[in-house]
Amino acid sequence: MTVEAQCIARIAGGLLVLLCAERGDSEKEADALLAKLLGYRVFADAEGKMNLNLSQMQGGLLLVPQFTLAADTRSGTRPSFTPAAAPAEANRLFDYTLSRARTLHQFVESGRFGADMQVALVNDGPVTFWLQVSPAKAA
Numbered sequence: 001m002t003v004e005a006q007c008i009a010r011i012a013g014g015l016l017v018l019l020c021a022e023r024g025d026s027e028k029e030a031d032a033l034l035a036k037l038l039g040y041r042v043f044a045d046a047e048g049k050m051n052l053n054l055s056q057m058q059g060g061l062l063l064v065p066q067f068t069l070a071a072d073t074r075s076g077t078r079p080s081f082t083p084a085a086a087p088a089e090a091n092r093l094f095d096y097t098l099s100r101a102r103t104l105h106q107f108v109e110s111g112r113f114g115a116d117m118q119v120a121l122v123n124d125g126p127v128t129f130w131l132q133v134s135p136a137k138a139a
Helices: 027-039 087-104
Strands: 014-019 050-052 060-065 108-110
Touching: 027 087, 060 087, 087 108
Parallel strands: 014 060, 060 108
Antiparallel strands: none
C-alpha cells in the first residue's frame, strides 16, 4: 500500500481488511469484529479445506480505513454516506481497532485514515468475504 508514492504497509499471506465504521458503532462492535477476523477459518489446511484462521497460519493483517463501504446505494445514481460514522468517530474507532489488533496478533499493518491510498491486492482464490457486526440494541 502506498501513500504519496511511499510504501507505508505490506503483508505477505494473510487478510486485507477494508474497515468501515457506521453510525452507532462502538468499541464493542470493533472488538467483536476483530475477534471474528482473527478467528475466521478461511485458510486451507493440509487437505485444502478452509479450516485455519489467521493466527494459526501466522498471516499478516492489513487494516485499511474505508468509509465508502458504508455508502447507501439503494436509490439514485450517487451514493449517500449518511450511514458512515462521523470522521472523528470513525478515525477513533479505526485507531482503537488497530491498537487492539496489534495487541492480539503479531503481524499487523495499516493504511492511513483520510489518506489517498493506493492498495494493491493479489486475491488468492479468489476468496472475499463481507464481515459485519451489528450495533447492540438499546436495552
